[in-house]
Amino acid sequence: MTGVRAFAVEAVDIRKSYGELKAVDGVSFTVDEGEFFGILGPNGAGKTTTLEIVEGLREPDAGTVALLGESPWPRNLKLLPRVGVQLQASSFFEKLTAREQLETFGSLYGVSKSIVADMLELVGLLDKADVQENKLSGGQRQRLSIACALVHDPDVVFLDEPTAALDPQARRNLWDVLRAIQARGKTIVYTTHYLDEAEILCDRVAIMDRGRVLAMDSPAALVRGLDAPTRITLQPGALPAETARGIEGVDDVHEEDASMTISTRKPAVVLSALAERGALDGLQVRTATLEDVFLDLTGREYRA
Amino acid sequence: MSTAFKSLSVAMVKGFLRDRMALFFMFVFPLMFLVVFGLLFRDSGADKIKLAVVGDGPVVAALERTGAVEVQRFDDQQAAVDKVKDGDLPAALILSGNDVRLRFAASDQVAAGTVNGLVSGVVDKVNLGATGQPPAFRLDQQPVEDASLKPIQYLTPGILSWGVSISAVFGSALTLVSWRKKQVLRRIRLAPISAFTVLTSRVVVSVGVAVLQAALFVAVASTPPFGLKLSGDWYPALPLLVLGTLAFFAIGMLVGAFCKSEEAASGAANMLVLPMSFLSGTFFPIENAPGWLQAVSKVLPLRHMNDGMLDILVRGKGIGALVVPSAVLVGFTLVVGFVASRVFRWED
Ligand SMILES: Nc1ncnc2c1ncn2[C@@H]1O[C@H](COP(=O)(O)OP(=O)(O)OP(=O)(O)O)[C@@H](O)[C@H]1O
Numbered sequence A: 001m002t003g004v005r006a007f008a009v010e011a012v013d014i015r016k017s018y019g020e021l022k023a024v025d026g027v028s029f030t031v032d033e034g035e036f037f038g039i040l041g042p043n044g045a046g047k048t049t050t051l052e053i054v055e056g057l058r059e060p061d062a063g064t065v066a067l068l069g070e071s072p073w074p075r076n077l078k079l080l081p082r083v084g085v086q087l088q089a090s091s092f093f094e095k096l097t098a099r100e101q102l103e104t105f106g107s108l109y110g111v112s113k114s115i116v117a118d119m120l121e122l123v124g125l126l127d128k129a130d131v132q133e134n135k136l137s138g139g140q141r142q143r144l145s146i147a148c149a150l151v152h153d154p155d156v157v158f159l160d161e162p163t164a165a166l167d168p169q170a171r172r173n174l175w176d177v178l179r180a181i182q183a184r185g186k187t188i189v190y191t192t193h194y195l196d197e198a199e200i201l202c203d204r205v206a207i208m209d210r211g212r213v214l215a216m217d218s219p220a221a222l223v224r225g226l227d228a229p230t231r232i233t234l235q236p237g238a239l240p241a242e243t244a245r246g247i248e249g250v251d252d253v254h255e256e257d258a259s260m261t262i263s264t265r266k267p268a269v270v271l272s273a274l275a276e277r278g279a280l281d282g283l284q285v286r287t288a289t290l291e292d293v294f295l296d297l298t299g300r301e302y303r304a
Numbered sequence B: 001m002s003t004a005f006k007s008l009s010v011a012m013v014k015g016f017l018r019d020r021m022a023l024f025f026m027f028v029f030p031l032m033f034l035v036v037f038g039l040l041f042r043d044s045g046a047d048k049i050k051l052a053v054v055g056d057g058p059v060v061a062a063l064e065r066t067g068a069v070e071v072q073r074f075d076d077q078q079a080a081v082d083k084v085k086d087g088d089l090p091a092a093l094i095l096s097g098n099d100v101r102l103r104f105a106a107s108d109q110v111a112a113g114t115v116n117g118l119v120s121g122v123v124d125k126v127n128l129g130a131t132g133q134p135p136a137f138r139l140d141q142q143p144v145e146d147a148s149l150k151p152i153q154y155l156t157p158g159i160l161s162w163g164v165s166i167s168a169v170f171g172s173a174l175t176l177v178s179w180r181k182k183q184v185l186r187r188i189r190l191a192p193i194s195a196f197t198v199l200t201s202r203v204v205v206s207v208g209v210a211v212l213q214a215a216l217f218v219a220v221a222s223t224p225p226f227g228l229k230l231s232g233d234w235y236p237a238l239p240l241l242v243l244g245t246l247a248f249f250a251i252g253m254l255v256g257a258f259c260k261s262e263e264a265a266s267g268a269a270n271m272l273v274l275p276m277s278f279l280s281g282t283f284f285p286i287e288n289a290p291g292w293l294q295a296v297s298k299v300l301p302l303r304h305m306n307d308g309m310l311d312i313l314v315r316g317k318g319i320g321a322l323v324v325p326s327a328v329l330v331g332f333t334l335v336v337g338f339v340a341s342r343v344f345r346w347e348d
């Protein structure tokens, strides 16, 4: 590689309309090689459409896409072996078992069957190897679908809502899988409804709504940019409200029947002051999240 | 052979073998028709004309020698005529000395004509023999086929062609619809293999199924209850089988391109295959149909596959009988396949 930093994905002002509806309305973003990039947004935001344009499954009405330096549209045979895709709706061959699905998809890329057991283990489906796809649970199908996207060891992986329909344990296992893939230097672009999850996993996120990108940065930077207060919740009567108001750094104190909430932009200072007073009963600290960012950007409550 | 090609074929064969409904409709269903029609019509072609006979003489002996009549003897003239009147027998022959009297039921014109022709022919021959003169004209009679076309002989090629049309049309249409619906097509499109590989792997599966169907149907039809006799020169049926499969495969691709759901695709495929099978002489020889129906049937690929199969499998006409059906089937495949490729969609 030259000294120039290579983009795995570079999308410039892509647009796609379905009749009157602007599903993707001028989206631009780049993803570095090795980066974990998340596209977030509510239903119908245009995440899938954006992803499919970048993958080369759809032709944009306008704009350009470079995937690993090449145009993915029209179908670019040179690119395909380096790209792994999990579609939002899982796509399987009829009546084949989990193992056979992986073998078949692998063979499309010239991958030997010996890898299949590893892939099944990676997504925790070894014990379901010989179960037909239609007899797997929703979450198991989802995991199989992810394994099918990874079977040929692609450089860039696109996952459309991979953690939808997963139970908390499976979600966490999948996080580990995704982190392991990233650790091997692969680029991951994924969509999700879970803002909390994106905050944990992604190097950078783009928040989409109604076909446009509203904000794009690392989750931490987005939250910081919001300059929203941290909310410290205590048991009622943990200390008098007046005392609380007197603590340095406290912006606001709000008392309810079941709790007292202190808002602050200097949580470290306030928490140590509270600790000095021994007033930490029932302590909960809630910092601003991407949900607050979304609320701030759209004026709407985020509903996944 | 590329691994992608092989494993796609294997994937489709496995999916097919695990689909009981598909197996039933491709193998058991046509076989049921073969068995039912085969047994139903077993004796109809070989039926001899039954004839009540009272008395005896050279005429009776000559009639029996023709092999075309089955003689039932009666002692009583009245009993024999009553049998005819009741419609149990088509005619009664009453002989006394040189007097030959034939009483027949005019209601069954075909049987009456046959009996009249047969008996008068035999009487003429015996008369001529009695004069001791050499015949002025010599009639040389020989069958042109080694087997007369018993029903099983035309049923088997017909049901074989029909069965192949079902499996190829439904197979390709349903695979296409279900792969499109389940996004398998989009997913395959993201893999570095050509559409040609995907298409040919499916075609190969259809051809394999057709060969299995042919082997099964012919094997069953050849068992004693049915008694199919293949002509010695049946090998040209194989290329015809492949060409027929291709033509029906193309039709299935066209159906699959237009239909969004499996249900719609089966409905549409049925609407094509069922009338086509009747118009192509699958169950009954089309020669008895009105002229305009025969003209319609001439444009159907099943008709030509059927004719070709009949000529090759049963009539023993050999490779020459391939020309017309093959040309029609290839033409059909090219035209329909071209249209199907124009309307093909990767996704809904
Ligand atoms: N093939 C299509 N034809 C017509 N409209 C479409 C098509 N695909 C998507 N849309 C519309 O485009 C908009 C964006 O859809 P898209 O699937 O990209 O949303 P999304 O962000 O992925 O939503 P979700 O979170 O529900 O998956 C939606 O309003 C959808 O109805």
Ligand SMILES: [Mg+2]
Pocket: A047, A048, A049, A088, A160
């Ligand atoms: Mg989506």
